[in-house]
Amino acid sequence: MRKQWLVGLFTVGLVVCGLTGAGHTKAEASTTTDHFISSMSSPVKKVATKYRLYPSVMMAQAALESGWGTSQLSMTADNYFGIKGAYNGASVTMNTAEYNADGQLYYTDAAFKKYPSATASMTDNAQLLRNGIAWNPNYYSGTWRENAPTYADAANALTGTYATAPNYGTSLINLIQAYNFNALDNTTTSTKKSSSASAHATDATKVTYYVGADSQTALLSSAYKKYNLYNHIKGSKYKATSFSWSKVGGWQGRPVWVDARGYKASTKTNWYRVRFSKQTTSKKYWIYSKALQFPKTTYAAYKKTASLVSGSYPVYDHVFNSTYIAKQLTTTKALMKHSVKIDNKATRVQNGVTTTWYRINGGSTSGWVTSLAVKK
Template sequence: MAVAAIVTVGLIGADTIHTKASTTTDTFIATMSTPVKTVANAYKLYPSVMMAQAALESGWGTSTLSTSANNYFGIKGSYNGQSVTMSTAEYDSSSQLYYTNAAFKKYPTISASLTDNAQLLRNGISSDPTYYSGTWRENAATYEDAANALTGKYATAPTYGTSLINLIQTYGFNSLDSSSSSSSSSTTTTTKKKPTITYYSTLNGETGTLSSKYKSYAIYNHVKGSAYKTTKYKWTTVGGWSGRPVWFDGRAYKSDSKTTWYRIRFSKQTTAKRYWVYSKAVSLPKTTYTKEKKTATFTATSNPVYDHVYNSSYLASQLTTTKALGTGKMSVDCKGVITQNGVASTWYRVTSGKTTGWVKSTAISKLS
């Protein structure tokens, strides 16, 4: 596991915090409850998890980072050019603790710190916008699921999720989740019945074009009907034309309308502005599937294994590699042929143990 970009400052454990909290807990909870509920619900996150994170990371608001910089989550970097340098504890790939100096964001207010943390969880990292999608309420059935989804991603501490859950259960933070519907107008907005939208993590290099009927559909900054404030753009503003190349880095499914949406950008650069469009506004290569009942042996070269055929309408994310699956025979139950720019490529769905994924035909040395 690589060292995460965000780490627990001081790595105060749940038991330590429980001991320290006797004189600070009431003040901390009274101060943080309202802004935590407001911000967490605005971004469809669990207030209980946000409160536990703030308590764990800041030592109930007593850490130097929280008192001098309003930084309650140990987020590194600078905020509007403001930062403070502090010593921080991290874990290496062998789960060994070590210390290093780092610059951390300095916020003007508590709400600014909460909001920046919420935006990070919702927007992910540059290479993966859905990096923290396990914390989203539409993906996490319980606060426990959301808390555990942070382990190894938000913090390098191997017991990070467990520490958060212990705090939530010890101090009843889960009441923030159930009571939030009547606490404020912003909370009421987020608890209104909204379409169930499931987001899927995908790669950044898959491509397609704007369809011939793209003008019949709008382009947005969020999936239409989601809990976020949605802005609709004019195609003349973003420069659309039929056949214009687009790059994909996200897929979403709306269960109420049974529609698929894609997040696109008009440049290969992953830093380019991204937009959400209804699936019929874009064209992806056609994939034809047929059932197979064969066995496959991989080549000696390591190749990626995806959850879907690469560049198909489902888009793909990498599960593992053929090298990791081993050299034995793999069962094959489906073949997919995808044609892009007049070139056809064949893919096979293979199963090895508990892993099922798609590999390109060139990754297979023998098929029988």
């Protein structure tokens, strides 16, 4: 049973005022907002770090669902996350806005947990995300730091699982960016590292992450058995636990779905985050690049002015299903009003099928599209 989103009056106003829009301006912090941030930052960071979650996401959730601590539920029950049920037998009944299977909003009365403190509310929320639901302990695994390279990934993983609001993840991300909550995710201490050895250790564990569309695929290479699967990139700042192939099962040519790449600077190597099912909620692993075989992509300079066909095709920062891992930037529909110039061409061969891709420049956007999006 999905947990429903409590929509307080302040929360509705917050969303309507533009924080869900991509082009919003940072809101002026009110006294209420300042007090909420200053009082909640420390316990949020402590609890989220303990359960290996993103403090920025927990902070945004608490702010969004409690209306910066002004909702009746947070003031009377210290419930900052709209979690239903009873806590040690204590609960309160509130009128809540929910979404049905068709995405339609409706209102109903429901019992919500009553907590003895804000920290208890945060801890209960963290335990829910870590332990999942009765029939699926990995239900919220997309929010775990070992599975989510960025806070945005963790926030988006809450849409359709933790909350039924279709724009829930986007609302959290907008709050994080507007109020710089991502500063809470920095787990380093304030102690100065004076020795060169410490500095070297930091450089050695540095990994740059690139998250892309989750429908990209690759195949297990002929050498895949030489490399283990991990919950983190081996040698990164996170503790990596390895998993053997006997647990997962593999064979040369087995398809995998890839949604992220990690570049380890010290060894100049690429790692990829994969899953063995098309379902985005499936368990994800990190694996060294040589264990995978991507479609062969060949690039060449190609100068031409072009027009886009009608319709809406994705525009990516890289060729889809290439080793770079492509992230969608926009659609061709958004570029129809601009003249388009092509400055590069790519040919991708996958499963014996050759497709052509063009890098187009339109307005302020530069990205790759399939040749189907370009008029002949």
